[in-house]
Amino acid sequence: MTAAKSKILLFGAGAVGAYFCGKLAHAGLADVAVVCRSDYETVKERGYRIAGKDGDFVFRPAGVYRTAAEYRGAADYLFVTSKVLPGIDLPQLIRAAVGPQTVIVLIQNGIDIETDLATAFPGHEIISSIAYIGVTRVAPGEVIHLDGGRLKFGVYPRGVSSHTEQLVRLFTAAGVPVAATAEIMRARWEKLVWNVPFNPISVLTRSDTAQLMADPDMVALLRATMEEVCATAAAAGWAQPATMITEQLEFTRGFKPYKPSMLIDYENGRPMEIEAIIGNVVRTAARLNVPVPHIFSIYAMIKRLNRR
Amino acid sequence: MTAAKSKILLFGAGAVGAYFCGKLAHAGLADVAVVCRSDYETVKERGYRIAGKDGDFVFRPAGVYRTAAEYRGAADYLFVTSKVLPGIDLPQLIRAAVGPQTVIVLIQNGIDIETDLATAFPGHEIISSIAYIGVTRVAPGEVIHLDGGRLKFGVYPRGVSSHTEQLVRLFTAAGVPVAATAEIMRARWEKLVWNVPFNPISVLTRSDTAQLMADPDMVALLRATMEEVCATAAAAGWAQPATMITEQLEFTRGFKPYKPSMLIDYENGRPMEIEAIIGNVVRTAARLNVPVPHIFSIYAMIKRLNRR
Numbered sequence: 146m147t148a149a150k151s152k153i154l155l156f157g158a159g160a161v162g163a164y165f166c167g168k169l170a171h172a173g174l175a176d177v178a179v180v181c182r183s184d185y186e187t188v189k190e191r192g193y194r195i196a197g198k199d200g201d202f203v204f205r206p207a208g209v210y211r212t213a214a215e216y217r218g219a220a221d222y223l224f225v226t227s228k229v230l231p232g233i234d235l236p237q238l239i240r241a242a243v244g245p246q247t248v249i250v251l252i253q254n255g256i257d258i259e260t261d262l263a264t265a266f267p268g269h270e271i272i273s274s275i276a277y278i279g280v281t282r283v284a285p286g287e288v289i290h291l292d293g294g295r296l297k298f299g300v301y302p303r304g305v306s307s308h309t310e311q312l313v314r315l316f317t318a319a320g321v322p323v324a325a326t327a328e329i330m331r332a333r334w335e336k337l338v339w340n341v342p343f344n345p346i347s348v349l350t351r352s353d354t355a356q357l358m359a360d361p362d363m364v365a366l367l368r369a370t371m372e373e374v375c376a377t378a379a380a381a382g383w384a385q386p387a388t389m390i391t392e393q394l395e396f397t398r399g400f401k402p403y404k405p406s407m408l409i410d411y412e413n414g415r416p417m418e419i420e421a422i423i424g425n426v427v428r429t430a431a432r433l434n435v436p437v438p439h440i441f442s443i444y445a446m447i448k449r450l451n452r453r
Numbered sequence: 454m455t456a457a458k459s460k461i462l463l464f465g466a467g468a469v470g471a472y473f474c475g476k477l478a479h480a481g482l483a484d485v486a487v488v489c490r491s492d493y494e495t496v497k498e499r500g501y502r503i504a505g506k507d508g509d510f511v512f513r514p515a516g517v518y519r520t521a522a523e524y525r526g527a528a529d530y531l532f533v534t535s536k537v538l539p540g541i542d543l544p545q546l547i548r549a550a551v552g553p554q555t556v557i558v559l560i561q562n563g564i565d566i567e568t569d570l571a572t573a574f575p576g577h578e579i580i581s582s583i584a585y586i587g588v589t590r591v592a593p594g595e596v597i598h599l600d601g602g603r604l605k606f607g608v609y610p611r612g613v614s615s616h617t618e619q620l621v622r623l624f625t626a627a628g629v630p631v632a633a634t635a636e637i638m639r640a641r642w643e644k645l646v647w648n649v650p651f652n653p654i655s656v657l658t659r660s661d662t663a664q665l666m667a668d669p670d671m672v673a674l675l676r677a678t679m680e681e682v683c684a685t686a687a688a689a690g691w692a693q694p695a696t697m698i699t700e701q702l703e704f705t706r707g708f709k710p711y712k713p714s715m716l717i718d719y720e721n722g723r724p725m726e727i728e729a730i731i732g733n734v735v736r737t738a739a740r741l742n743v744p745v746p747h748i749f750s751i752y753a754m755i756k757r758l759n760r761r
Contacts, residue, residue, distance in 0.1 A: 349657050350757040357757065366753035369746065438677065438746035445674040446754075449658040449665065 151175045151315065154220040154242050155206075156213060157227025158184075160282040161252060163193045164290055165321065166224055167204030172319040178208035178216060180242075185211055187286035197280075197290025199320075213242035222312070224250045229258050229421035236265030243269065248308045252276050252296070254340065255421025256333050256429070259301045272309055273301040273329045275336055281409070295322040299329025334378035335385055339393050340422050341440060342370035344407035345447035348417070355402035358394075366439060368394065373437040377426055380433040411450075419447055459483045459623065462528040462550050463514075464521060465535025466492075468590040469560060471501045472598055473629065474532055475512030480627040486516035486524060488550075493519055495594035505588070505598025507628075521550035530620070532558045537566050537729035544573030551577065556616045560584050560604070562648065563729025564641050564737070567609045580617055581609040581637045583644055589717070603630045607637025642686035643693055647701050648730050649748060650678035652715035653755035656725070663710035666702075674747065676702065681745040685734055688741040725759055732756070 151174070155166045158179040170177040181188055192205035210216050223242055225235065243249065249262055250272045259273050279292035296316055298309045309325045316323040326332055346357060346367070357363050371390045378385055397403075407417045423444045430437040459482070463474045466487040478485040489496055500513035518524050531550055533543065551557065557570055558580045567581055587600035604624060606617045617633045624631040634640055654665060654675070665671050679698045686693055705711075715725045731752045738745040 346754060350754050351761055352757055356760075360753070360757055360760075362749075362753045363757050366750055369749075439750045441670075441677075442674055442747045442750035443754075445668070445670045446654060446658050449660055449668055449671050452664075452668075453659055 151221045151311070152218055153177045153222045153224060154213070154216055154218065155179045155224045155226065156239050156242070157181070157225060158188070158193075158206075159226060159228070160280040160288045161276050161278060162224060162226030163204060163282075163288050164195055164278065164280050164294070165226075165252065165276065165296065165316070167193055167195055167202070168319040168321050169315055170204055170206070171202050174315050174319055176207045177204075178210065178218065178220075179206040180210045180213050180216065182211060184282075184285040185209065191286065193286050193288055195288045195290060197288075198292070199290065199294070213239050216242045219244040220247050222250050222308075223247050224252060225262075226252045228416065229253050229255050229418050230416050231420050236261055240265070248272060250274060250298075250312070251301075253421070254336075254418050255425055256330070256337060257425040258421050263301065270306060270308060271301040272298055272306075272312065273333070274298045275329070275332055279403075295324075297324050297326055297329065297332050299326045299332070302330060303328055328383070330381075331378075331383040331385075334374070334381070334383045335389065337378070337422065337426060338371050338374045338385060338389060339397075340405075341374045341426055342367045342443070343397070344405045344417075345419070345423060345443045346370075347405045347408040348411045349443070349446055349450065351408070353402045353404050353408075354397050354400065358398045364394065370439045370443065373430070373435070373440050374426060377430040377433065377435045377437060380435050381429055417447070417451055419444070419451055423447065459529045459619070460526055461485045461530045461532060462521070462524055462526065463487045463532045463534065464547050464550070465489070465533060466496070466501075466514075467534060467536070468588040468596045469584050469586060470532060470534030471512060471590075471596050472503055472586065472588050472602070473534075473560065473584065473604060473624070475501055475503055475510065476627040476629050477623055478512055478514070479510045482623050482627055484515045485512075486518065486526065486528075487514040488518045488521050488524065490519060492590075492593040493517065499594065501594050501596055503596045503598060505596075506600070507598065507602070521547045524550045527552040528555050530558050530616075531555050532560060533570075534560045536724065537561050537563050537726050538724050539728050544569055548573070556580060558582060558606075558620070559609075561729070562644075562726050563733055564638070564645060565733040566729050571609065578614060578616060579609040580606055580614075580620065581641070582606045583637070583640055587711075603632075605632050605634055605637065605640050607634045607640070610638060611636055636691070638689075639686075639691040639693075642682070642689070642691045643697065645686070645730065645734060646679050646682045646693060646697060647705075648713075649682045649734055650675045650751070651705070652713045652725075653727070653731060653751045654678075655713045655716040656719045657751070657754055657758065659716070661710045661712050661716075662705050662708065666706045672702065678747045678751065681738070681743070681748050682734060685738040685741065685743045685745060688743045689737055719758075725755070727752070727755055727759055 153175045155162045158181040166177045169175040189209040248270045275297045277293045277295040305325045461483045463470045466489040474485045477483040497517040556578045560582045583605045585601045585603040613633045
């Protein structure tokens with residue numbers, strides 16, 4: 146460990162951000178301040194209460210702010226864990242907190258979610274990361290950790306760095322399983338192979354994973370959709386292993402019935418990350434001339450349902 | 454007119470059957486008995502009250518029965534206007550009322566809905582027909598006529614006959630716009646070009662026609678689905694005019710906002726005619742090697758939603 150603790154600002158501190166950065170803070174490995182809007186009062190007063198399968202803990206941020214502009218420190222790492230939704234100018238929202246040395250770390254879903262930041266902050270390292278976790282905010286400042294809890298880091302658009310290595314050391318020390326990869330985009334596409342079919346189809350059909358896997362025609366649709374994601378990934382330069390689709394389907398079949406996060410968002414009247422997860426795949430496929438009729442069918446319908 | 458009135462038995466007397474056969478009975482052109490289950494008590498007591506855009510009338514059937522076996526007449530025409538749902542053995546349900554001379558007349562949605570009857574009653578003429586009407590049962594024995602009201606008749610699988618001509622004369626005399634066609638299957642496929650996309654998509658997205666037509670991606674999905682229906686129809690020998698898709702879309706765009714019947718069924722917790730309208734198209738396409746990825750996506754999802 147270096148002598149000085151890392152300074153982290155967490156922007157858009159929902160369940161995912163509170164869990165992971167909370168682990169670092171709780172272990173005394175970093176000073177973590179947070180920008181949060183909806184839960185501001187509660188978090189300011191008593192921090193986050195995080196309960197779950199690996200034990201409960203309280204995460205009291207070093208500072209709690211409503212906007213990035215209120216933060217006066219010089220963060221080593223600015224973690225962004227907000228949802229990826231259209232019409233949100235993320236660079237503008239975080240700009241005030243991006244100091245000369247600040248590394249931006251995205252823990253978000255989807256693809257093509259780094260491009261706005263890369264354009265807005267050309268001199269800054271951007272670390273893209275993927276969370277493998279089931280975690281839910283059940284009340285203001287109250288987070289339940291249900292499943293998983295791994296992280297994967299890589300420099301955007303590719304490579305590793307001393308910063309990714311430092312993050313791996315920090316999270317490892319905090320007991321979070323973590324890996325660095327030189328090809329974070331390949332890992333993003335891997336996650337999309339599952340997310341593109343299961344998230345919107347679960348919403349359109351109001352079904353959990355077990356209900357979807359029970360019908361052979363539905364499994365055929367899931368597989369056809371996954372094949373289109375893999376074809377698009379390959380055309381974009383991030384081919385996936387040939388066995389992946391069958392592995393993901395079999396894993397899902399063997400797992401306990403599960404509601405994808407988009408279905409939980411829908412049931413709770415929250416906006417869904419349709420463009421980051423599905424729309425950007427449709428647009429990538431169109432740019433690369435990959436036919437994706439199944440994905441497009443799903444996309445047009447989930448987008449329409451989201452407008453209701 | 455011949456001296457004797459035609460004797461008609463109406464099986465599965467919902468809104469569509471009550472409207473059309475009621476017009477004949479009300480005009481004194483036919484003796485119409487009905488087999489109805491859910492509205493039996495009300496209809497037995499006071500007939501059907503049919504209200505709507507062309508004036509209100511009461512249709513008092515010549516007989517009201519719970520099953521076809523209770524009917525003791527020898528019907529000239531047995532009209533079948535029940536819903537087309539899996540697991541219903543229609544030939545068995547009507548067999549007792551099919552006399553030696555009885556012509557079977559189907560007014561139902563979908564394709565491949567005549568095959569079971571043709572197999573079960575090989576010596577009988579089967580007339581297949583399509584209703585162009587917006588009509589709803591709002592309470593037991595209470596029917597509202599909203600829009601349209603045309604019929605098209607043809608012998609199954611093709612041709613016209615003295616019976617189709619007689620039906621045209623009868624309905625014309627009763628004020629119902631009606632036409633005979635030697636290619637009723639082509640007309641069935643024409644209706645599917647609209648029904649296959651609009652019915653299930655309106656349910657999956659909980660949207661009326663105006664909401665669907667407002668989004669260019671959704672219009673692209675509607676068009677792609679219609680193109681697959683047309684390709685399947687052409688492979689089956691019932692090619693549609695090249696202009697049809699654009700015409701149907703423009704007609705829908707110009708029409709007042711409208712909830713397809715499948716959405717109304719879904720909202721009222723009634724079973725949807727998924728197999729007759731969509732599943733049979735998917736199966737026809739598979740048999741003829743026509744790729745229908747958009748239709749299949751919609752089919753797998755509406756089928757799953759219907760199981761909830």
